[in-house]
Ligand SMILES: Cc1cc2nc3c(=O)[nH]c(=O)nc-3n(C[C@H](O)[C@H](O)[C@H](O)COP(=O)(O)O)c2cc1C
């Protein structure tokens with residue numbers, strides 16, 4: 001399969017001659033610019049990519065039921081995430097090795113995110129070190145932590161993230177081992193140049209880089225070694241959401257890792273309502289719930305917000321924008337999503353992202 005998703009798009013390069021008008025227009029343009037192995041890695045889901053496809057299909061099954069005559073002309077998209085103001089509830093997901101998409105890697109992505117008025121989560125396996133990214137960034141950063149078998153490495157990374165000014169730690173919980181990205185394995189045995197992991201390359205030898213099988217005690221451990229808020233990423237079961245709150249998580253990302261870990265896991269948007277309900281019960285609304293996976297349209301963002309997400313993270317489209325236009329491409333991708341969200345809110349009669357109701361979303365025709 002040549003594309004990251006199944007939907008029909010214009011073929012034959014015709015779209016590449018005009019300015020992209022939607023996020024999805026960036027996908028074929030990015031593919032033209034990237035090494036085939038890098039492209040396969042970026043696109044890949046795990047195994048048969050059932051969950052990867054389902055992330056999109058589940059959004060497409062949902063309907064928005066607009067309210068009318070509400071006098072909404074300029075919806076307010078501004079919000080906060082763990083107290084940090086953002087221009088819109090559309091954040092940059094932690095993704096490794098941005099250097100596969102652009103030589104400036106995460107430095108360009110962080111500039112693009114900042115210029116779009118939002119925050120970026122920097123991956124443990126970023127191509128540029130957390131110090132370099134922080135030096136380039138024009139907006140707030142969070143740091144995504146993979147805990148390897150060496151806990152000493154994890155603690156050193158946390159210290160570096162703190163010194164670099166990151167405002168939260170995102171602990172990825174869905175990766176006790178790496179998902180099998182067969183689409184990538186079929187075309188390449190290894191990643192092409194650009195796939196450095198600068199923050200950790202300087203720290204360890206290969207033998208330390210196996211992921212650890214974490215337990216809930218590790219969440220408590222992370223909280224004990226840092227005063228930064230901890231966000232748990234990769235939660236799909238409501239009981240895990242409750243445990244996350246009980247172990248002190250300030251936020252939860254409902255995520256199946258963009259379909260890259262357990263194939264057959266539910267779509268994130270399907271899992272969201274039960275997690276939102278569980279977190280509301282367990283934390284009285286203090287913990288924030290975010291979503292990622294398959295967000296490609298402003299209407300997807302609106303559906304997720306209406307179903308209780310405080311914000312969404314966007315993954316692959318940010319790398320498409322990065323490949324096509326560096327920092328400016330990232331800014332434009334985020335700007336397109338923001339513009340579409342604003343448009344959808346106006347058409348749905350919604351004045352602000354704070355006042356959305358699950359009633360806005362329906363599973364079928366009314
Ligand atoms: C190329 C690539 C690299 C990723 N690297 C990481 C990572 O280092 N840490 C992590 O927690 N998630 C990682 N993810 C998962 C994203 O954070 C996010 O969950 C996912 O991309 C969201 O789905 P979307 O791409 O459909 O928007 C990666 C995803 C991709 C596509």
Ligand SMILES: CCCCCCC(=O)C(=O)O
Pocket residue numbers: 096125178257260
């Ligand atoms: C050997 C490095 C694997 C990094 C995994 C990054 C990730 O979470 C993803 O690609 O997905």
